[in-house]
Amino acid sequence: MSVRSLCLAILSFGDATGYEIRKEATEGRFCYFDDASFGSIYPALAKLTSDGLVTVQEEAQPGKPARKIYSITDAGREEFITTLCEPQAADTFKSPFLLVALYAEQVGPDVIHRAIERRKEQIRAELKHLTDHDDACPHKGSDWAQSYGIACMSFTLGYLETHGDELIRIAEGETTAPSSRAAAE
Known part of the structure; x- marks a missing residue:
């Protein structure tokens, strides 16, 4: 599973910030599927946004920079389901x-x-x-x-x-x- 697909998977549960996506990917229900770092999540979200698969809204925060909240689009859901239907790679195990x-x-x-x-x-x-x-x-x-x-x-x-x-x-x-x-x- 790519970081792109992992972001879509997490967003299929609901809107989230990049930080929340990373937390789900490292500590939440999605931590067993793939590795994702801040360095890979934000470029994936930017590409998903430019491809029209994700939208982003800025939410003002008092005394802080605005936070970006990402939402999956219908096209994003379709691409995600299409990706899930492709043959998956072998599970990886490193110990x-x-x-x-x-x-x-x-x-x-x-x-x-x-x-x-x-x-x-x-x-x-x-x-x-x-x-x-x-x-x-x-x-x-x-x-x-x-x-x-x-x-x-x-x-x-x-x-x-x-x-x-x-x-x-x-x-x-x-x-x-x-x-x-x-x-x-």
Whole structure:
């Protein structure tokens, strides 16, 4: 999904400022779909506006510069739906934790133990975010998408809790690495 499509997705829920769009993209319900920074959001919004897919209104604020409020147009909704109907790219997954795990033998059991515990804390925080994020969503697929995310995170947490000790043993120099591939399948 492009930043352009992500902006249209967020605006399909209602009018928003660039700051609100970025907050939704980084901390809100859209943080699981793509990365978006201020440096990418504002050029995308400018292009969407010039293409007639988004409108912008300035709202005066006492003692501050006017804030820009963006709204999706009917043409913007049509383009967004058209984009959703195209074949999607493969999901991307990047994990600094897995890089540490790859080098378990070199970094040692203390580093691995801390990395596993830190990763479990991160996953628990993501699960809390997913389960606490229960605002009314007009899209019927929202509950399904939320449940899918919870299932993925729950499986990952369960895997670390069940197989984390195997990685620690590898870091300790155990010569025969336990095979946890079968458990994942």
